Amino acid sequence: MEKETVRQNSAKAWMLAARPKTLSGAAVPVMIGLALAYSDAAGSGLAFDWTAAALCFLFAMIMQIDANFIxxxxDFIKGTDDTEKRLGPRRACAQGWVKPxxxxxxIALTTIAACVAGLPLIxxxxxxxxxxxxxxxxxxxxYTTYLSYVGLGDVLVLVFFGLVPVCITYYIQLHTCTWEVLAASVSCGLVIDCLLLVNNYRDRDTDREAGKNTLVVRLGAxxxxxxxxxxxxxxxxLGAVSAFAGHPLAFAMPLLTYLPLHVLTYRRIVRIxxxxxxxxxxxxxxxxxxxYGIAVSAGVLII
Known part of the structure; x- marks a missing residue:
């Protein structure tokens, strides 16, 4: 059993608690925002600040780890992570890998670290x-303490994995925002929300029992x-906005790479x-x- 091979409060325990696989969800919005900013800065003869770019990535990564710890x-305190009924990956507190x-x-340390990393962005x-x-x-x-229990988790993903990171990352570089950036931020939020949707689809029965009324629970399978x-x-x-803004590959590349994979995963969800x-x-x-993130970013940068 995995529980027996993870020593309490060990490096492995903390690595599992940090959920490194989720960091791509934090990196992709920043990546897209920076690609758009770099392209527009180059086209306008403006400077692109690599230090600010690195700080945006650092803040996003630490905040994602913080969110995972929270x-x-x-969820352990609320009893949502029932070790007998849980279908998803095991959680550190519920398994006893990390003491509450x-x-x-x-949580306190990562929250402070995120604030320290983000403060220079002023x-x-x-x-x-x-x-x-x-x-x-x-x-x-x-999100964890209340909003995900009343079906607002998807809204938060759209805002904090789409609108905020893409638009703010771009704004930090060029002090403005464009319709292309806004459309790209909504698109990014929708793509990342798919991760929450499949997670909630898998847990729809246990969430219903626990009183966690996600969008999937409310609307049905x-x-x-x-x-x-x-x-x-x-x-x-929505990538068509990028095509009209002079980045046709940012529209074409996700259609050719991401969308076929997305449809195949959807069909697998239906089958399972x-x-x-x-x-x-x-x-x-x-x-x-x-x-998706690589395809959009590459499409924006390739001239």
Whole structure:
């Protein structure tokens, strides 16, 4: 059993708690925002700041780890991570790999670390970056403690894995925002929300029992599947804005690379329908997100 091979509070335990596979979801929005900023800066003869770019990546990564720790701890406290019924990957507190008290300290440390990493961004984006950072931290806690239980998790993904990171990353570089950036941010949020949708689709029965009324629980399995498929398709169609803005490859490349993979994963979700086997679809969706991010970024940068 995996529980017997992980020593409590060991490096392996903390690595599992940090969930490194989820970091692609944090990196992709920043990647897309930077690609758009670099392209527009080059086209306008403006400077692109690599230090600010690195800080954006660092803040996003630490915040993602912080969110994972918060999710691990509060789902354990609420009893959502029932070790007998859980279908998804095992969680550190529920398995006893990390003591709840240690996790509380880790949450405090990663929250502080994210704030320290993000604070220098005020020199690039202005004092309003303090408000942006504060909102990110507050909603990081609200997601697990309340909002995900009332079906608002998908909205938060659209905002904090789409609109905020893509637009703010671009704004920090060029101090403006364009319709192409806005469309790209919505597309990015839709693609990343597919990860939450397949996760909630897998857990729909246990979530219902636990009183966690996700969008899939509220709308039903069929609608959950349709949302998954349509989110990826809509994201690709929104790429037409980039084509009109002078980046046709940013529209074409996701259609040729990401969309076929997304449809194949959707068909696998339909075929499997229930159980732990859906974890494979979770892994495929994470891969698809990375493919999407690379395809859009490359499409923007290739002239």
């Amino acid at each position: 999710n691990d701890y509060f 008290r240690s996790m509380r300290y880790a 020199f690039y984006g202005g004092v309003e970056m303090i408000l942006v950072g504060a909102v990110c931290v507050v909603f990081c806690f609200l 069929h609608c959950g599947r349709m949302l998954y498929l349509s989110s990826g398709l809509t994201a690709c169609l 329908n229930k159980g732990k086997a859906l974890n494979a679809c979770l892994g495929e969706t994470a891969r698809n997100i990375l493919v």
